[in-house]
Amino acid sequence: MLIVGLNKIRDLHAVGITSAWLGTDGTLPVESQTGLQTAIYGSVQGVTITTSQQTNLVEYTCNSAIATSNTFREFSTMYSGAGITTIEYNRRTFTGLLHEDNDDIVVKQLFYYMNL
Amino acid sequence: MTEYDSVKVKDQLGRPEDKGLMVKRFKDNVYIVDGPGAIYTVSLGTAFVIGNPTKAVLGTNTLGAGNSSGNVLQRVVNNNNLYFEPFLVTNFRDAITSADWGITTVGLLEIANAEVAQSGSIAYGDQTINYATINIFFLSGSISTLTIEATADSTNWETLTLTKPHTFTNKGTNLKFKLTNTGTAVQIEYITIEYN
Numbered sequence: 228m229l230i231v232g233l234n235k236i237r238d239l240h241a242v243g244i245t246s247a248w249l250g251t252d253g254t255l256p257v258e259s260q261t262g263l264q265t266a267i268y269g270s271v272q273g274v275t276i277t278t279s280q281q282t283n284l285v286e287y288t289c290n291s292a293i294a295t296s297n298t299f300r301e302f303s304t305m306y307s308g309a310g311i312t313t314i315e316y317n318r319r320t321f322t323g324l325l326h327e328d329n330d331d332i333v334v335k336q337l338f339y340y341m342n343l
Numbered sequence: 344m345t346e347y348d349s350v351k352v353k354d355q356l357g358r359p360e361d362k363g364l365m366v367k368r369f370k371d372n373v374y375i376v377d378g379p380g381a382i383y384t385v386s387l388g389t390a391f392v393i394g395n396p397t398k399a400v401l402g403t404n405t406l407g408a409g410n411s412s413g414n415v416l417q418r419v420v421n422n423n424n425l426y427f428e429p430f431l432v433t434n435f436r437d438a439i440t441s442a443d444w445g446i447t448t449v450g451l452l453e454i455a456n457a458e459v460a461q462s463g464s465i466a467y468g469d470q471t472i473n474y475a476t477i478n479i480f481f482l483s484g485s486i487s488t489l490t491i492e493a494t495a496d497s498t499n500w501e502t503l504t505l506t507k508p509h510t511f512t513n514k515g516t517n518l519k520f521k522l523t524n525t526g527t528a529v530q531i532e533y534i535t536i537e538y539n
Contacts, residue, residue, distance in 0.1 A: 228373050240375065256422075280449045282431045291387055302380070319380045321418045321469050331385040333414055337378030339429055342371065 233281050233340040240283060240338065241276045243306045244316065247287035247334065248272070253300030253320050262315030263303050270294040274304065281340045289332040298323040302334050379421050379435065379465065383414035419467035426465045426518075426536040437461040437519070451482065452531040454489070454524040464497070466518040466538055475538040476508045477520065484529025492521040493536075 248271045252264035270289045277284040285304050301320045307313040319336070326332055421427075428435065430445035430452045442460040443453040454460050466472060472495040479486065491503040496515025503509045518538055522531075 228371065233373065236373070236375070279432055281429075284432070284434070302382075317377045317422075319377075319420055319422070321382065321420045324382065324384075324417055329387055331387065333383040333385060334380060335383070335434075336380045337432070337434065339374075339376035339378050339427070339431060341374045341376055341429060343374050 228342050230281065233342065237278065237281060237283055237338075237340045240340075241278060243314075244274055244276060244283070244285055244304050246271055246307050247274050247285065247302060247304045247336075249289055249294065249297070249299040249326075249332070249334075250301040250303070251297055251299060251323075253323065256318040256320060260318060262305070262313075263301050263318060265301075266303075267294045267297050267299075270297075270299075271307070283338045283340075285334075285336045285338065287334045287336075289326065289334075291328050291331050295326050295328045298325045299332070300324075302336075304336055376427055376429070377422050379419055379426060381416065381434075381467075382418040382420075384417055385414060386412040416464065416467060418469050419464050420469050421466060424466070424537060424539050426538070427533065428462070428465075428535075429533040430531070435462050435465055437463045442522075442524070450532065452522075452534075453528060454522060454531070455528045456488075456524055456526060459521060459523050461521040462519050464517050464519060465536065466516075468516050470539075471514050471516060472511065472518050472538050473514055474508050474510045475503065475518065475520075475536055476506065477503050478506055478535045479522075480532045480534070482530040482532050484527055484531075488524055488526030489529060490523040490525070492523070494519050494521075495538075 248266055250263035250266040270293060272287055272289060275286045300323050301318060303315045303318050305313055305315040429450060431450050433444055436444045439461050440459060442458040444460060445451060452460055475493050477491055486505050492500045493503050494500045495511040495518055496513050497517035497519060499513035501511060520536060
């Protein structure tokens with residue numbers, strides 16, 4: 228696979244990542260799951276994607292005015308929007324992080340497109 | 344594999360005709376790697392935030408200014424506790440690094456004699472790290488001139504042996520690695536570090 232081909236796959240993926248969200252379930256991910264286990268719907272926000280060679284950096288902010296008082300333990304990047312079926316690409320868990328109204332939470336997720 | 348290659352390889356290795364033999368000639372498997380995820384908080388301080396009931400108070404919060412913090416790292420988490428570094432970007436490179444971390448050639452770490460490549464936090468704030476195993480995939484050079492170190496608490500550096508699980512004496516929640524070269528330059532395509 229050529230680098231230009233990998234970069235095209237990267238671009239196709241980037242177009243398909245429209246948003247991200249957080250949830251409160253910290254149990255380990257299982258491949259057969261379809262997304263977050265306890266998603267907090269109010270945390271859905273659009274993403275900013277920075278593209279470089281074979282890489283997408285997805286950035287997401289859950290600001291201080293939304294979904295506060297939750298202790299978050301999982302996040303996911305996804306394809307969502309009006310009239311389309313939501314697809315969650317991944318699910319990542321972590322030890323609990325309380326979202327207070329004095330803080331924004333910022334998530335940065337890297338995706339690599341590789342020949343191995 | 345072509346018939347010519349197949350015969351040639353069998354001749355070289357003396358393997359019988361009926362034995363299976365697979366030679367990977369090209370890196371032709373394509374992977375999408377679900378890479379590290381970092382979580383930060385930004386403390387708003389006295390900044391004015393529309394829609395926030397405690398941060399949109401006239402006379403209290405500062406419109407157009409305020410003392411909000413920068414990003415404060417809270418977590419770095421990896422799939423299956425496996426960190427993968429392909430040297431495509433510098434997000435996890437520490438500023439102390441003197442080696443060429445994917446700058447001259449994207450996707451390649453080049454460490455000349457007396458140079459150091461050191462990561463920032465590659466796992467952070469999520470769990471106590473007891474051990475780590477590092478694997479390095481060389482394009483040129485070898486492990487013979489490299490010293491591998493890692494820290495689980497961001498302070499105490501311990502020496503690792505390639506591919507051997509290392510149990511940290513000083514456990515912690517802030518994992519970093521460091522490579523120091525004392526010989527002929529080496530080129531590294533990627534590194535994996537498994538930890539738990």
